[in-house]
Amino acid sequence: VKHNFIGVVCEKQWQAVQAANRLKVAWKPGPALPPQASFYDDMRKQPSRDTLLVDSKDVEATLASAAQVVRSTYLHPYHMHGSVGASCGVADVKADSATVWSPTQGVYPQRDSCAMLLGMKPGQVKVIYTRGSGCYGINGADTVSYDAALMSQAVGRPVRVQLSRKDEMVHENFGLAFVVDQRVGLDRDGTIMAWDYEAWSPLRGGRPGHTLPGNQVTGFLAGMQPAAFVPRSPAPPPTGPLVNGQNVVPSYVTGTVDGASGGTGTVKSERMLAHVIQSPFWTGPLRSPNRLQNTFAHECMMDELATAAKADPVAYRLRHLRDPRLRNVVQAAAKAANWQPRPSPNPEPRTVTGTGTGTGTQNRSTQNPEPRVHSGRGIACVLYEGDNGYCAMVAEVDVHLDTGAVNVTRIVMALDSGPITNPDGLRNQAEGGALHGVSRALFEEVTWDHEKVTSLDWRTYRTFPVGFKVPKLDTVLINSMEAEACGAGETSITVTAAAIGNAIFDATGVRLRQVPFTPERVKAAISTN
The missing domain is CATH 3.30.365.10 (Aldehyde oxidase/xanthine dehydrogenase, molybdopterin binding domain)
Structure with missing residues (x-):
């Protein structure tokens, strides 16, 4: 037992499963989860950290002068990695050193975060990569390695931990839910005059590192805290050059910041505002994190505009x-x-x-x-x-x-x-x-x-x-x-x-x-x- 982390170690896996099932643990209930049926509406009401990526400052006036304004809201749920094989980790922790065999995507961040959990220096921990199920983000690979390391330290012997299907899916770091509102103005010929984007999404948890073991369930249970969430509203003015790493800015605008165009399109009247909120679930990168959700909204909206323009x-x-x-x-x-x-x-x-x-x-x-x-x-x-x-x-x-x-x-x-x-x-x-x-x-x-x-x-x-x-x-x-x-x-x-x-x-x-x-x-x- 370490803080709220509880582990069972046995000679055989089935013995550990049976023993864990017989444990009588009194957990303090956490906050109730938001109703799924109203979750997208609830996202808009949460305190947020706001970022304004692009703002030409003329969007409202341009929309007011447009021959037609097309409005849409696009919704994307939480997704999970759903790795076919549940994660497995092995650790051998001694008094002054530790070796961890892990399917992590980052052996050096895993080393640093394991060292923090074990109370060691990074140089005392060795992480050896082993093949695991496909991931493209944060599945159970890192947290199962923490499990093995903490339990090996407790018993002074090598420990292998194999997650169940349920544990793998319930406690992994999900890909983000999104709400995207867009307003786009067209002239009489159907040409885009202005593009306004506003989105809400949960804070995306980071990968393991010496400051982030609390973004995996095991690190949190063992007493580590996740990255702090600090609301910020209104958003400060954008500063250049444009960084479109999340594909917040659609392909069809100029992406102009501080007088320099960093986009791929022709539309000059543009505003892109992103609201980040706290998540009720563990989150992290999942193949094309944020970019898939934003592109889904942008590219479907572009088809809506083509339809409106009869093009x-x-x-x-x-x-x-x-x-x-x-x-x-x-x-x-x-x-x-x-x-x-x-x-x-x-x-x-x-x-x-x-x-x-x-x-x-x-x-x-x-x-x-x-x-x-x-x-x-x-x-x-x-x-x-x-x-x-x-x-x-x-x-x-x-x-x-x-x-x-x-x-x-x-x-x-x-x-x-x-x-x-x-x-x-x-x-x-x-x-x-x-x-x-x-x-x-x-x-x-x-x-x-x-x-x-x-x-x-x-x-x-x-x-x-x-x-x-x-x-x-x-x-x-x-x-x-x-x-x-x-x-x-x-x-x-x-x-x-x-x-x-x-x-x-x-x-x-x-x-x-x-x-x-x-x-x-x-x-x-x-x-x-």
Whole structure:
């Protein structure tokens, strides 16, 4: 026992499981969790730390003079890493040294934070990386290593800790929920005049380090505190140069700060305000942290604007982009997908009838002998982190009008990550990111009640299910030999939800502004409209 950390150590794993289950521990109830049904509304009401990334100071006046103002709110839930294999760590702590075998993503931060927990100097701790389940952020890898280190120190012997499926999923550091409000003004020709963005999201916890062991559940229970949250409102004026590491600034504005343009677009009237609030859950980076959520809102909004302007979504994007490499990936993806210019939604969507097997997630009933299925296509693009990899994606979907099930039939991607040294590796990163993005767009959402997380396993936290048809994947790699090398592991996943959402709208004429696009949510939207 150390503060509120309690561990059971036995010779055999099953003995430890049984002993832990028999423990009688009186826990003091924590604050009640906010109701999930009203959580997005509640986020707007919390004290926040505000940051103004861009402000041309003329947005309100420009919107007032616009021929048309398009408004939207986009919602994104908490996601979890949901690693297929639950995390495992081993530690051997002696009086004056410690060795930890860990699947951490950062051995040096893990060393520093373990040293703090154990009361040692960093030089006394050795962390050896061992392979673990895929993560792209903070799953249970770090906290299980803390578990092993603390218990090994207590008993003076090597200790191996294997998390259960429930422990892995309930106590990991979730990817962030988001609320994004946007207002965009158009002139009489449909050209964008002003773009206003305001978003609310929880504070994102940092990775392990000598000051941050309290951002993992074990560190907190052992007496360490998470990073302090300090509200700040109103936001101070933006200062340059523009840093768009969270993709808060959409691709279609100039991103001008202190007179210098750091963006990729043409729209000069711009304001981007971000509110960060406290989170009721452990949080941390999850593949494309913040960038996926912001890009989902930006790129779906761009399609809404194209519809308002009665313009083709590809042509409308090119009309407002000035970065030649971003324009290039948009054109390359559209060409590879055989994109036919026209506005969305499709006035004559291709209708498929069948024998009742259905498409999409899990509907295989034969109750409806001729299911109605509409097909659509959607596009999205991004310059990841504002300077770290270009990607455009075309998604093609079939939407089952009777059940709301969505089947992603094809994904076409174009990537520019600078000079290509390993095309197979680059293609693998793009395809893996896209499939991960399909899972997050169609299925994934953390759930909870008033006292605990209720996403405990693969039934209560749905992911890409076994048997779900994998879309056809086509990838165009652009080899920019004169450019600097940049990222690829998180570019394609960043645009996937937006491309799918735009494709659903193209097929049905129904705009979904909340992830995931579950059959229930799609069917309800179709029925309402």
